[in-house]
Amino acid sequence: MCNKELAIIETLQAESRKQRAEWRGGIVMVGLFALLCTVMILSLRLGRYPVSVWEIVKIVFTTSPIHAKGLYSNAPRVVVEIVRIPRILVVTLCGMGLALSGAVMQGVFRNPLVGPEIAGVSAGASFGGVLAMLFSLPMVGVMGLAFSFGMLALVIAFGLARLSGKVSMLALVLSGVIVGAFFGALVGLLETLADPATQLPAITYWLLGSFAGATYQKVAVVSGTMLVAGTLLLMLRWRINLLSLGEDDAAALGVNVERLRWAIIALVSLIVAAQVSVSGGVGWVGLIIPHLARMLVGPEHTKLLPASALLGGIYLLAMDDIARSVGHQEIPIGLLTAVLGAPIFGFLFWKTQGRGWNRE
């Protein structure tokens, strides 16, 4: 066989491998989406009030909730439509958002230990939420202040990073640490000022993270943010691929590195602020899910980002199901994700250290 024929065979083989990889990626994506839908349906079954599967199906499909305004005297309908559906939607969207943000940040920073909270947004949002609770504001106020202070933390972190002249990743990470520590200290200060009988327990539970009390208002906040910020991040997945090659390579390929990086961090912060405002601090999802997704679909961001999002939704929903169904008392989900997240992260470390953490 001559060299020309060999080259043709190699090209065909490469093409076939690429197609197989694409098919595999597609199948994984469909599988994850199907799994997410299954977990969502199963979650609808979980709860103290007994509602049969048939009844749930009837409630969800036979009467559209959109036209269901009116007197709610039917307890199963209240349980499914007012109590369970908003919670499942908020949890799923938050899980998707956090995992997506984590995968994006790990790509942008080219560091597998980076999470979406790096710019100090979580701490800022926590401060806003605690401040609102100290002034006994209603839940809308808690969400509003948490979101606003999350964004304020981002602006301060950006401002601090800019003080060093040319903005580098290191400057942003350091300013994120400073802002995070500052707002963390303010949260501690507010906790000492809170009424120990009424406000302090509420603040402590909120900071531990919980999706209890999910409403359609919260669904609107999270879904609106995800629709805008999440979609934009997903559309930028090709450029994130370029960023993950390194600043110089990306710039050589025509990417305005600085502007793109700021845009991405701003979008991620928007998602994190929305999540904290509705559920308090939920850690680890943005850190470990991208690693799991990388094991499934590889490091290429066009597949990694959607896979992370779907996997994040599945993971957080499963965690929330455990949190609300194990034991007498609901376990704060932030604790559960940390307790289970640390061993999972350790397992991933053990599984992947032979190949180095940065397979990309």
Next chain:
Amino acid sequence: MNRNIILAPFILLSFCALLLAAFSPSVVPAPLVPPVLTDMEGSSVHVPLPAKRVLIFEQVLSVYLTLNEGPSHLLAVSQWTMDDMKRKIEGSVYPSLVKTPVVGVFMVPTERDVEEVMRLQPDVILSWCYPNFVDPLKAIHMSGVVGITYTTEKGTDYAAIWRLMGAITGRSSRTESLLERYAVKRQEVLSSLAARPSKQANMALLSAYAGEISIFTYWPFWLNDTLKAVGARNDTLGMKWGGENSQSDPEELMLLDPDGAFVLCDISEDDCLKNIYSDLRYGAIRAVRNHKLYRVPVYSFTNYFVEEPLLLRWCAEVLDPDVMPRRLREEYKETYQEVYHYSPSDDEIDKAIYMKENLQSAGYERFMRQADSLQDARGIHRGIKNIVQ
């Protein structure tokens, strides 16, 4: 294949969620039909009176038991409330209470408990009326949610709580007679105190947990009023440092140097006073030096009209042992007999007044049952002497 098809699940889910949120189902409250009750928040609540299916998240279980004379019609209580009650004498008065189902862990119904509450279908749900506490129930316009609060614009209005509970249990006349009994019993203590010297005792109201002292300036408002009634003053009220319940500074306490201190500890702690007495940091404080720390008896502050006269007598006997006749044990027995038709044993009274632990403190032996008999013996001896003379 369009490469952006991969975004479809994500966008679809977010969009559907947004659509659902925009056109979210809303619950319209059912129109109120009589009988309508006004709760302590001022909200109108439809409750079939007397209520036959009662669910209690609040600390009003003891009031309910007192007025209802037992746990009948009690559908469920929160775990916290139940645990609290089991440790009190009322737990022995109504042994069937332990069979009452438990819903929720704390006195606050969480979202998880909402489904359980709906399953139980109570007529009335007694809950603390702070927004975060009743929000999950009010979000679904759960009927029968009665908000309770202790602090009204006028101050602490226990009578309002009792009258509300009287209406719910259908025992309004019993409520009124217990309120009258309270006034008489309270007056009895205050009349005995009339002969005391006018000097006011400077006391500190402290709380202790695991050997660490905290000060209370707000929470035990009920005890501040009781202290005032027996002519003592809670010195910690004037302290400028700390919040409403903050860890104390031993130096600040030394500066304050109270004559004595009433200490509130968690009901499960056994060595509350011992820990403070043996702590060198507090050794220089007069109250500690003179062994005048007294652990406050087990007390349900919502059960005010039954238990406050007992607490008042306890405080008065501790502060003015020479003036006050020694009859706390009898008072406990009489009160429980009259109100609950139950005779508490001496062991139960010892437990309620923390006899074993408080014996380390000055003068507490007057509450001992042995001392009672000794006193009786002395009384008989004096009587015989008088007869002889």
